[in-house]
Amino acid sequence: xxxxxxxxxxxxxxxxxxxxxxxxxxxxxxxxxxxxxxxxxxxxxxxxxxxxxxxxxxxxxxxxxxxxxxxxxxxxxxxxxxxxxxxxxxxxxxxxxxxxxxxxxxxxxxxxxxxxxxxxxxxxxxxxxxxxxxxxxxxxxxxxxxxxxxxxxxxxxxxxxxxxxxxxxxxxxxxxxxxxxxxxxxxxxxxxxxxxxxxxxxxxxxxxxxxxxxxxxxxxxxxxxxxxxxxxxxxxxxxxxxxxxxxxxxxxxxxxxxxxxxxxxxxxxxxxxxxxxxxxxxxxxxxxxxxxxxxxxxxxxxxxxxxxxxxxxxxxxxxxxxxxxxxxxxxxxxxxxxxxxxxxxx
Numbered sequence: 001x002x003x004x005x006x007x008x009x010x011x012x013x014x015x016x017x018x019x020x021x022x023x024x025x026x027x028x029x030x031x032x033x034x035x036x037x038x039x040x041x042x043x044x045x046x047x048x049x050x051x052x053x054x055x056x057x058x059x060x061x062x063x064x065x066x067x068x069x070x071x072x073x074x075x076x077x078x079x080x081x082x083x084x085x086x087x088x089x090x091x092x093x094x095x096x097x098x099x100x101x102x103x104x105x106x107x108x109x110x111x112x113x114x115x116x117x118x119x120x121x122x123x124x125x126x127x128x129x130x131x132x133x134x135x136x137x138x139x140x141x142x143x144x145x146x147x148x149x150x151x152x153x154x155x156x157x158x159x160x161x162x163x164x165x166x167x168x169x170x171x172x173x174x175x176x177x178x179x180x181x182x183x184x185x186x187x188x189x190x191x192x193x194x195x196x197x198x199x200x201x202x203x204x205x206x207x208x209x210x211x212x213x214x215x216x217x218x219x220x221x222x223x224x225x226x227x228x229x230x231x232x233x234x235x236x237x238x239x240x241x242x243x244x245x246x247x248x249x250x251x252x253x254x255x256x257x258x259x260x261x262x263x264x265x266x267x268x269x270x271x272x273x274x275x276x277x278x279x280x281x282x283x284x285x286x287x288x289x290x291x292x293x294x295x296x297x298x299x300x301x302x303x304x305x306x307x308x309x310x311x312x313x314x315x316x317x318x319x320x321x322x323x324x325x326x327x328x329x330x331x332x333x334x335x336x337x338x339x340x341x342x343x344x345x346x
Contacts, residue, residue, distance in 0.1 A: 017043045020185055023091035025084060025106060027054050029067040029296065030122055031097035033158035036068075038095075039077045040188040046079045048087040050098075055080045067296075071162040085112040093118045093182075095152075096134065099297040100125030103134065107142065118178060119144055120171075122152040124206040125299035126306040133203050146199055147174050150182060153202040154262040156191075157271040164190040170258035172196040172203075194257070200248040202258050205240055209263040210300030211307060212236040213274035215324045216267035218334050220275070221282020228342070232320070233267050235345045239318045243307070246314045274300040278324075287328055304328050319344040 023046030024035050031047075038045045049055050057065035058080060063072050081087055088094055089112045098106050100123050121134040130137050135151065138144040150173040160167055169186055171193055173179045179195040187193045196202055215236070216229055224232075240263065241254045254260055266272045277298040280290035291301060308325035311318050323341045326332040 017041060018185065019043055020093065020181075021091045022046065022093040022095070022185060023048060023087040024095045024097055025087065026050075026097035026099075026122075027064060027067070028097065028099065029158040031095075032064045032068040032071055033156075033161035034095055034097055034122055034152075035073070035078070036071050036161055037186050037188065037191050039073060040191075041185045042077075044077060044079055046081065046087045046091050048081050048084050050082070052082055055082055068158060068162040084110050088112050088114050088117060091117065093120065093185075095120045095122055097122040099123070100127055100134070100299060101297065101302060103127055103137070104129040110142075114142070114144070116148075117144075118148050118150065120150040120152060120182070121203065123299075124203075124210060125297075126207060126303045128302060131306050133200065133207065135199055135203055147178075149173070149199060150178060151199050151202045151206075153196075153206050153258040155257060155265040156262075157265060157269060159271045161191070166190050166192070168257055168261070169193045170196050170202060170256075172199045172201075172258075174199065196258060198250050198252050198258075201244050201250055201252050204244055204247060205254070205259045206262060207299070207303045208240045208243060208307065209236075209266045210274040210298070211304045211324055212240070212263060212300075212320060213266040213272050214278035214281075214298070214300045214304070214328070215320050217272075217275035217278020217280075218282040218324070218327065219278075219338060221279040221284075222335055222338055223282075224338070229267070231345050233263065236267070236320055237263055239320055242316055243311060243318065243321075246316055247310070274298045277301065281327065282334055287331075300324075301328060 018041055020042050022038055022042055024031050025048045027049035035045055035047055062075055063069050094117055119138055123134050127137045135149055150171055153170040156167045156169055171182045183193040216232055237254055237260050273296045277290055304325050308321055311321055323337050326337050327334050
């Protein structure tokens with residue numbers, strides 16, 4: 001059987017690329033995947049990485065030395081830097097793709113004029129410094145209004161982007177013009193893009209699905225099977241809808257890909273770092289040892305504390321969130337907590 005041809009940047013030389021000044025901040029797996037998406041359409045992608053070592057390794061070998069090492073880049077398509085001010089000054093569109101726990105340290109170094117820039121969050125976590133989502137953090141701390149913001153939602157695992165497997169993005173933005181521009185630079189043979197105006201809903205759903213994925217992983221580690229996981233996920237999407245409506249009412253359908261689709265892939269996929277964290281805990285690892293054994297940040301762990309407290313303030317009944325929080329932050333026994341949870345699901 002003939003091997004399926006993989007369409008890559010080098011195999012599609014006739015494609016007309018655009019002179020759009022876009023940059024990516026971050027050098028983890030999803031940041032690397034986003035750079036791979038953008039080089040399909042942009043002549044040059046600015047890329048701010050975390051260290052001179054990473055910058056030098058990419059310049060030497062043409063790939064990220066730590067994450068998605070199989071994704072190779074034509075260095076003529078990249079402009080690498082470790083200086084966020086250099087990147088922001090050079091770009092009209094800035095994609096933020098660092099782990100949420102590092103974003104404030106990164107943006108605190110930003111001293112250049114960014115008043116006319118569009119900032120896209122590809123971050124799926126809570127900012128610990130302010131205990132809030134990226135959209136509010138950018139608005140409150142940097143005076144970047146929602147009209148100059150956008151949010152990237154899935155379902156879209158970085159590993160499948162690296163393999164050029166067909167993936168889908170939802171990009172939420174207030175302005176139609178912004179949505180059209182972003183769809184143009186992110187769409188490719190292996191990336192399909194849909195637009196949304198639900199910035200906060202997309203951001204919160206991306207955070208919530210990581211917490212639910214930890215729960216799905218715990219269930220797997222404890223030995224629960226596919227039947228239970230299906231019930232677990234069907235309850236999780238209802239909890240997501242309850243939380244989103246309490247936080248920010250908007251016309252939305254949680255059965256769409258950005259909500260349910262992203263939840264499904266994060267809860268089931270072996271690529272899911274949040275599911276993998278939960279799986280280790282279900283198998284008997286302590287929370288601390290499970291986190292230390294991973295080489296990537298599981299955003300759901302940090303988000304669970306904030307989401308749980310917000311839910312309590314609003315008197316929301318979210319048994320899955322309560323269960324995951326009790327295991328992660330109160331040291332409760334996972335097996336006993338899930339046995340109690342099974343009586344609350346339907």
